[in-house]
Amino acid sequence: MAFWRRFVRSRSALLGLAVLTIVVVAAATAPIAFSGSPFRRVDQPFLPPFGSYLFGTDVLGRDVAAGIAHGARTSLMIGLLATVGAMVVGTVMGGVAGYYGGLVDDVLMRVTEFFQTIPTFLFAILLVAILAPSIKSIVIAIAVVSWPAVARLVRGEFMAMRSREFVQACICLGMSDRRVIFRHILPNCLSPIIVTGSLIVATAILIESALSFLGLGDPNTMSWGFMIGAGRTFLRTAWWLCTIPGIAILLTVLAINLLGEGLNDTLNPRLRNR
Amino acid sequence: MRTGTGRFGYVVRRLLQAVPVILAILALNFLLLHLAPGDAAQVLAGEAGSASPEYMAQLRERFGLDHPLWARLLLYVKNMLSLNLGFSFRHNMPVLDLILQRLWPTLLLMGVTLVLSVGAGIVLGLLAASRVGSWRDTLISILALISYATPLFWIGLMLIVVFSLKLDWLPTSGMETVAAFHEGWARVADIARHLVLPAITLSLFYMALYTRLMRAAVLEQAGMDYVATARAKGLSEGRITLTHVLRNAILPVVTMAGVQMGGLLGGSIVVETVFAWPGLGLLAYQSLFARDFNLLMGIFFLSASLVILVNLTVDLLYTFLDPRIQAA
Numbered sequence: 001m002a003f004w005r006r007f008v009r010s011r012s013a014l015l016g017l018a019v020l021t022i023v024v025v026a027a028a029t030a031p032i033a034f035s036g037s038p039f040r041r042v043d044q045p046f047l048p049p050f051g052s053y054l055f056g057t058d059v060l061g062r063d064v065a066a067g068i069a070h071g072a073r074t075s076l077m078i079g080l081l082a083t084v085g086a087m088v089v090g091t092v093m094g095g096v097a098g099y100y101g102g103l104v105d106d107v108l109m110r111v112t113e114f115f116q117t118i119p120t121f122l123f124a125i126l127l128v129a130i131l132a133p134s135i136k137s138i139v140i141a142i143a144v145v146s147w148p149a150v151a152r153l154v155r156g157e158f159m160a161m162r163s164r165e166f167v168q169a170c171i172c173l174g175m176s177d178r179r180v181i182f183r184h185i186l187p188n189c190l191s192p193i194i195v196t197g198s199l200i201v202a203t204a205i206l207i208e209s210a211l212s213f214l215g216l217g218d219p220n221t222m223s224w225g226f227m228i229g230a231g232r233t234f235l236r237t238a239w240w241l242c243t244i245p246g247i248a249i250l251l252t253v254l255a256i257n258l259l260g261e262g263l264n265d266t267l268n269p270r271l272r273n274r
Numbered sequence: 275m276r277t278g279t280g281r282f283g284y285v286v287r288r289l290l291q292a293v294p295v296i297l298a299i300l301a302l303n304f305l306l307l308h309l310a311p312g313d314a315a316q317v318l319a320g321e322a323g324s325a326s327p328e329y330m331a332q333l334r335e336r337f338g339l340d341h342p343l344w345a346r347l348l349l350y351v352k353n354m355l356s357l358n359l360g361f362s363f364r365h366n367m368p369v370l371d372l373i374l375q376r377l378w379p380t381l382l383l384m385g386v387t388l389v390l391s392v393g394a395g396i397v398l399g400l401l402a403a404s405r406v407g408s409w410r411d412t413l414i415s416i417l418a419l420i421s422y423a424t425p426l427f428w429i430g431l432m433l434i435v436v437f438s439l440k441l442d443w444l445p446t447s448g449m450e451t452v453a454a455f456h457e458g459w460a461r462v463a464d465i466a467r468h469l470v471l472p473a474i475t476l477s478l479f480y481m482a483l484y485t486r487l488m489r490a491a492v493l494e495q496a497g498m499d500y501v502a503t504a505r506a507k508g509l510s511e512g513r514i515t516l517t518h519v520l521r522n523a524i525l526p527v528v529t530m531a532g533v534q535m536g537g538l539l540g541g542s543i544v545v546e547t548v549f550a551w552p553g554l555g556l557l558a559y560q561s562l563f564a565r566d567f568n569l570l571m572g573i574f575f576l577s578a579s580l581v582i583l584v585n586l587t588v589d590l591l592y593t594f595l596d597p598r599i600q601a602a
Binding site: 116118119120121126127129130131206210213214215216225228232236239242243250254257 | 298309420423425435543567570581
């Protein structure tokens with residue numbers, strides 16, 4: 001409860017939490033509130049927003065509000081899955097490098113640097129294009145370009161922990177490496193990992209929207225980036241087709257960032273002023 | 275102190291370090307080719323079936339598809355390193371020529387963006403740090419937070435709506451008015467007008483990044499002993515900030531600008547697509563649509579090499595900016 005009390009002290013973090021809750025509720029209730037496919041035609045095209053449809057209809061007469069709700073599912077799902085992937089790979093790479101040090105560390109860090117040097121977005125495009133666009137390939141591509149940040153962070157934490165007395169004691173007691181890593185070191189550096197994870201979710205949602213804007217989204221799934229890409233041609237006549245999904249992305253990413261900063265302040269109070 | 279030869283040795287060492295990275299990029303490309311369904315020739319020819327059987331046979335031979343894997347890898351690396359990037363069926367042009375032709379618009383866009391974002395980031399960061407907690411600081415922080423969260427392509431589209439469609443101040447797309455046949459300065463002015471919106475769009479995110487970085491760096495420097503000394507000497511606050519703090523606080527921004535080079539290139543794909551800016555990014559987008567993977571991989575290879583080159587330049591620049599940093 002001390003955690004919660006510290007967390008609610010930050011107004012911006014609460015705001016982030018509130019906005020994100022709305023997005024999550026929209027995503028969760030999308031199949032009920034907007035049953036049927038979001039690609040389905042509901043009325044005549046180009047009905048303006050705030051009329052009989054909350055956000056109007058698009059060029060094919062599809063309900064924009066349904067697209068927003070179903071798009072929220074896609075964004076959150078891809079954001080979360082890609083982040084989990086990036087966290088697992090990054091934690092293993094960074095953890096092994098930081099714990100064992102030496103040659104292992106050198107090799108793994110070279111690999112990490114390599115993935116940070118190459119133009120990551122172009123690489124993600126290449127991956128999705130070659131693996132054929134689908135939820136799976138998008139998740140893989142985003143995870144592949146996001147793990148190096150986690151690896152660097154975890155490596156730093158593990159290196160610092162490695163020389164701490166309680167870890168030295170564990171090693172002297174003859175504990176296996178695996179037990180030291182998973183039971184003693186990892187729980188102690190969980191809070192910075194969680195904070196980084198929350199920021200990666202935000203970036204992942206941005207990357208996903210850019211990929212689907214370029215036409216690399218899963219063709220069977222509605223997403224915000226796809227909606228903006230499809231509405232682009234009608235910028236002059238139907239402003240809401242691009243504007244509304246864009247605001248949805250902006251609010252969601254902003255909310256996650258605020259939440260992440262709030263978590264950071266709560267979990268690492270000593271770093272508040274950094 | 276290190277002399278000129280020390281710096282020369284450093285350049286050579288850094289160039290040598292770049293070699294394995296380039297080879298790794300090639301290996302990655304090769305691996306991707308083999309991840310794709312079908313053999314490399316089918317992937318490269320595209321699935322639209324526009325390739326003739328002769329071209330397919332030629333591709334199979336070029337990639338040595340009847341040879342074992344390691345021989346194919348060697349052949350591939352040899353081809354790429356001799357800049358034999360193949361032929362784009364769609365554009366009816368060698369890939370290398372095509373890329374070189376589209377390179378300079380991208381370099382122009384990236385260069386202007388770099389100057390704009392670093393410049394504005396430094397100024398805004400200084401302004402925010404000089405009065406911590408004031409409304410000015412809060413406003414700049416909020417703007418930075420919003421820029422962080424906005425998709426680039428969406429900002430671009432919104433800027434088009436406001437400045438091109440509603441106000442009709444700036445052109446919506448392209449790099450110049452081709453039909454006008456401008457020459458000399460008129461052409462420069464025309465290109466500059468077309469450049470405004472793409473450059474601003476691409477700059478916003480990085481401006482936010484550099485602003486936050488600059489603010490933190492200035493605040494960190496402000497607590498240093500040398501600032502207290504300067505103040506004790508009776509220097510004005512403006513003089514302390516501009517001649518002492520600025521020089522030290524700028525270093526992390528320069529480092530970050532180098533690190534972000536690859537990101538900038540990725541951002542330019544999206545921005546060029548939105549504004550139909552005829553650079554590498556638009557070419558990448560078009561090759562996506564045409565499923566011209568050979569071209570896409572060529573772009574990836576050359577832009578990755580470009581990023582490595584830029585990083586090297588930034589590292590060198592760094593040793594000039596801060597002589598304390600030994601080129602080690």
